[in-house]
Amino acid sequence: MSAERRQPVIVIGLGRFGSAVACTLERMGHEVLGVDTDPDTVRAHKDVLTQAVEADSTDTDTLRSLGAAEFETGVVAIGSAIEASLLTVLALVDLGLPNIWAKANTERHGRILERTGAHHVVFPEQKMGERVAHLVNERLLDFISFGDEFAIARLKAPEPIVGLPLITSQCRKKHDVTVVGVKRAGEDFIHAVPDTIIFPGDELVVSGRIEKIERFSAI
Structure with missing residues (x-):
């Protein structure tokens, strides 16, 4: 429109x-x-x-x-x-x-x-409070909660998956999160596919349950 x-x-x-x-x-x-x-x-x-x-x-x-x-x-x-x-x-x-x-x-x-x-x-104050709490630990760069324990977050690529294609790191199977896309400095946003390789310094957009995202960011 x-x-x-x-x-x-x-x-x-x-x-x-x-x-x-x-x-x-x-x-x-x-x-x-x-x-x-x-x-x-x-x-x-x-x-x-x-x-x-x-x-x-x-x-x-x-x-x-x-x-x-x-x-x-x-x-x-x-x-x-x-x-x-x-x-x-x-x-x-x-x-x-x-x-x-x-x-x-x-x-x-x-x-x-x-x-x-x-x-x-x-509930803007409540939602902002929750968002800030999730960002305080400095592992998550941005965070959007959907109110049912499900969220989308932006985070630095955890070290164990750097250098690997997503099909090898098996984020969904091992960590129960889905890597939606990848953003690296100076390049356009990349929609993630199984062959996407994660480079050092990459930022990931991931979706999943909040507790799973937090655990994934800390691996």
Whole structure:
């Protein structure tokens, strides 16, 4: 889908998380309506988003007057004010938005958001905390968890498999991880095949269960 045809999105709550979501969507070509109760925050986004307004998002009539009912996707990025978060989701549900994303601070908050009508609940602080924890040991260079103990990670090629083709090192059979690709300095990303030879200094993209990836990175 080309940038000019991307669906407009309403983002409510322009704190660090909401601002990052809104600004990224704008750069991707979406029209973004940003809503916040703080006038200084709204002014800071006037020249960044398609439109930024100061408004009480917990009031259904206020959101209707802003045209929120015309949006297909809404992001409720209010985290600390739980009541406002829930009432805003409820207002968007009342307006009939078919795709509502909401930020949650805790598991309980998330469960209530789902019961209130949010279609997707995200835990940015929790996910970032988990990601940082996996990176702290310095074996993993990057890490993305899918929430079911499965992940994709970028790591330095473990010494025992350097100099060998993947068919010989048998990463999947011996370590229960799949080498998806290889990146070496100054060269394009290589999609891994059985004959791919791992060189010193190579970085690997691997997939598998989190515990298996961590063990593989430490061999």
